[in-house]
Amino acid sequence: MATPFTPKPALDRLPLAARKDLRENFQDKQEDFQARIKTLLGKDFTININAEEVWAYAAEENTSTGGYFSAYVEGFISALEQFLSKYGEDGKTYFNEAVMQSQLTLTVNPLGEKAETISSDIKDGVYRILFNHKQLGYNQHWQTDHILPAVESVPREDFALSTKYSIRVDYEANVEPLRQEINKLCGAEFILDPNFDENYKVLSAANDKISEKNWRSRIGATMLSYFKGLQYQLERQGFKDDDMIHEGIQEVIHTKTFRIRVVPTTKKATETVISEGIVFLQVSSTIPSSVYRSLRSSVLQTAGV
Structure with a gap:
């Protein structure tokens, strides 16, 4: 010793x-x-x-x-x-x-x-x-x-400084063109909700189990990448210029909201869940960076759409 x-x-x-x-x-x-x-x-x-x-x-x-x-x-x-x-x-x-x-x-x-x-x-x-x-x-x-x-290293209740910076520079500065593209694919104005406050709390509580220790400074880029994955899947599944699909998705997702939700565990690296008219793109709290390895796996599974 x-x-x-x-x-x-x-x-x-x-x-x-x-x-x-x-x-x-x-x-x-x-x-x-x-x-x-x-x-x-x-x-x-x-x-x-x-x-x-x-x-x-x-x-x-x-x-x-x-x-x-x-x-x-x-x-x-x-x-x-x-x-x-x-x-x-x-x-x-x-x-x-x-x-x-x-x-x-x-x-x-x-x-x-x-x-x-x-x-x-x-x-x-x-x-x-x-x-x-x-x-x-x-x-x-x-x-x-x-x-x-x-x-x-000094504890505080709100976002870490690197998190605030990532949200502003990596997410807020880049999300608007992406939102416009998703709106075109869905045929209506949709809300992209990164759910930063709740997701940060869940990730902070699971910090000791997260393999990627710099997740706080990458959270903006990570959430943006989820929505990029969503855009890819909407394009891949033929949403563009299809009025029937637009009508169906707007009926099922009546809040017109796509929200990212970090949960303790998932069955897959990424999941899609619909609840109360909201589409939740879910990821496990222990692997928040899995989006980088599975951007194309977040398949939109809306009921019958």
């Missing part, structure tokens, strides 16, 4: 040269760093690094304390800019709610030998840049990929 990681004790005091570098190359810049972060997040933000704790992991002859700390903070600011450029106001809201103490720090990764060179987390409302205990000062600017996982 691996020995648990034990952090080093903090230094009693930084060496004189290290204190000088800390003052000149970090502390004199700290207010500017905080102002830049405030501009990005729209609220006051503080940087609080325990220099004596962190510098216990530096090589004995290394005195570039301030230069190291500034490089980590610059890396964070650059990553935050990219994060907010992609996720916009939602990203700002989610970040601020997760980092409720509005504080940034730098500390050793408690995973010890298993730790990445650089990563991050959010603990007690504080955003923590984490370094491997043997690699202080390495990859300080490689922080872009760590903000989203840190933010999404």
Whole structure:
């Protein structure tokens, strides 16, 4: 069994040269760093690094304390800019709610030998840049990929940030032409209901059983693909320009709604069920990505149509 990681004790005091570098190359810049972060997040933000704790992991002859700390903070600011450029106001809201103490720090990764060179987390409302205990000062600017996982690790009741992004970018931006094509095939205006709220709850409850761990960031594309599968089947079964089929489907599906429904189990990868005038395209919660493997298997089985 691996020995648990034990952090080093903090230094009693930084060496004189290290204190000088800390003052000149970090502390004199700290207010500017905080102002830049405030501009990005729209609220006051503080940087609080325990220099004596962190510098216990530096090589004995290394005195570039301030230069190291500034490089980590610059890396964070650059990553935050990219994060907010992609996720916009939602990203700002989610970040601020997760980092409720509005504080940034730098500390050793408690995973010890298993730790990445650089990563991050959010603990007690504080955003923590984490370094491997043997690699202080390495990859300080490689922080872009760590903000989203840190933010999404903080529990919340509504959609994950990557889910909101996927719904907006992958689904909402692309569904209208598809809806128009399905309307032509059915001879009337139909509703395509991805049922995001309910499906997200079911998938979240089954998260430990889902093989595809990035389903949250793909949910928009997945639901769109189901409706693409529906369009394919309508075309394949000769719905186009057939008035009798149009009349029949509009009678059976009197709500004119196609809805995706995630359920605990299904007999097949995809199923079609009609209930109360709604066509449900069903998929098991444990394999929400099965649509990619079986787009052509979602056969519309309306009663007698």
